[in-house]
Amino acid sequence: MPRARADHIRPKSTRLHPSDARAYWMASKIPSDQFLLYCFDSGSEDLDTEVARLHERSGRIEVLRRRITESACGLDYPRWTEAGPRSDAISVQRNTSIWSECLDAIAASFASQVDPRVSVWHLHLYPNIADAPGGTAHVAVLQLSHAAADGTLAARTARDLFGTHPLPPASARADPPGVFEPASTIVAAATVPLRLARMVRGGIRARRDALSLGRGTDSGEIPPPAHSRALTTLDVAPTGRTSVRTIVLPKADLQSGGTTVTTFVLTALSVALQRLLEDPADLAAEVTVARDARADARNNFGNVGVGLFPAEPDIRARSRLVSADLAARRTRANHPLSQAARAAQDDVEAHVPAFLAEWGVAQFDPTAVPPTVTGNTVVSSVSRGAADLTFGGGSVRFTAGFPALSPAMSLTHGVHGIGDTVTIGITSNSAAVPDPDLYEALLRGALDDVRTALA
Known part of the structure; x- marks a missing residue:
């Protein structure tokens, strides 16, 4: 198996690469979101505290700080713009308690693809799954737009989210919603x-x-x-x-x-x-x-x-x-x-x-x-x-x-x-x-x- 890349992609330009733009456009015809499941031993930390930690780390991860803004003129490729923190990016599924229900819930979530114009990701948490492989566990599923990452970059993104290593400071601001300047249309x-x-x-x-x-x-x-x-x-x-x-x-x-x-x-x-x-x-x-x-x-x-x-x-x-x-x-x-x-x-x-x-x-x-x-x-x-x-x-x-x-x-x-x-x-x-x-x-x-x- 090829190993996950060890570095983030930091684009020199905010314009989507054509391959990523095609992934974005094609997703409207063939749903392609990635669902990365991680199963963890049950720990002693409070769930709300852990959710707060994940929110804070997500604001420091380049892939998760981006959203797609389409060109107003239709002549240029969409662009990556800064996305502000979203309180609804993480959801806790407290009604799921056994492994079969967890798998059914994951399969059902395939029908609800993320809108990368709003957010490229969503994290589904299933705490205290009683009969997960290996015993009671917390299950986390990172849903990620394929336009934002391939499998290796997605794995690196999840590693940053669930890791304990230090991350770069969070972005100072989010780009405001809206259209590009008239000059962009001309260019x-x-x-x-x-x-x-x-x-x-x-x-x-x-x-x-x-x-x-x-x-x-x-x-x-x-x-x-x-x-x-x-x-x-x-x-x-x-x-x-x-x-x-x-x-x-x-x-x-x-x-x-x-x-x-x-x-x-x-x-x-x-x-x-x-x-x-x-x-x-x-x-x-x-x-x-x-x-x-x-x-x-x-x-x-x-x-x-x-x-x-x-x-x-x-x-x-x-x-x-x-x-x-x-x-x-x-x-x-x-x-x-x-x-x-x-x-x-x-x-x-x-x-x-x-x-x-x-x-x-x-x-x-x-x-x-x-x-x-x-x-x-x-x-x-x-x-x-x-x-x-x-x-x-x-x-x-x-x-x-x-x-x-x-x-x-x-x-x-x-x-x-x-x-x-x-x-x-x-x-x-x-x-x-x-x-x-x-x-x-x-x-x-x-x-x-x-x-x-x-x-």
Whole structure:
């Protein structure tokens, strides 16, 4: 699992990077808020005192001090502006007392996405959950707009919120609401021709680099891209009830045979999905891969398709195939020719005028059914660092995440570690997985089978 970045992004400009602006615009079509769960041992500190501490720390965290203000003229990208403290940013759910109710409440909160024009975050607190994994615990779920952070930056933000290390002084003031000055409209309008010219020049370079990438692939220097997969019953819109489940394990239980945690979980998923779908011919997972940070961008990741090889009956051999395919995808993504092609494409997108970029997002039809998919499910794997976070005087026990569903995917998986514990978070919708408890049981059994086969 890639580790969370150790630094905050501090933009030189307040304008949203185009990738973050697209995340903001696309959220109106596909809900994409992140939900970071942290489970803490029950401590002795008063809950109200702890909430006050979190409010104070949030005012010192750059990501949580921002909101989005849209351009008044519609010609420029939205901007990050200072957000003042909000007393309603933290809510305490005192009516939830058992783990199943807590999971149901988290799943229900997916329907209430934050409005980043007001606040990019909300913290849901579930105190004294009697039968949480490991015993009575406090559960905190940080809800965060994807425009504000990718998974690694979100993990760093949560670390600042629940940590005890000193933070920079709080901002002295909040920017007042309102529109940009007339001069901003004039400047934005004047830059449109320049942006178009740079976009064309960047497009020429992007095409040249794409041709070089193609030649490198044809020569065998670079692994080929993953092929698309056929739709399964998982690849449907989430029109039913959404559920979340968690499987909490020692990290050592997911490293049998010297495999990485990600490879181990992917292999187990292949076994569980094979049983759920009754021997599918081919399957793949869409795996999130961290990329080098781009200036001012808060989202720096990509998705690659990794084969799950359900036709291979031997689990050890299947694990080797999964590992080799994941390595090939990473080799291709990190090859200098791939990086040059991606940088050229990023440069093109960075110079697309805002009104064209927003118009392009508006054309996306979330009801359209794709003929094929990159992966039949999602696996997002992130290490959230050392187990040194606290809440109410209690130490962190485990952490989990629940990747969002999409119009063509109703089952996703988050693999999140903290300290020596890893949690597999499962998000499913009844349109694809009518019985989430059955699927959890299938995955638990598959994890045991992989551990036995690799031992």
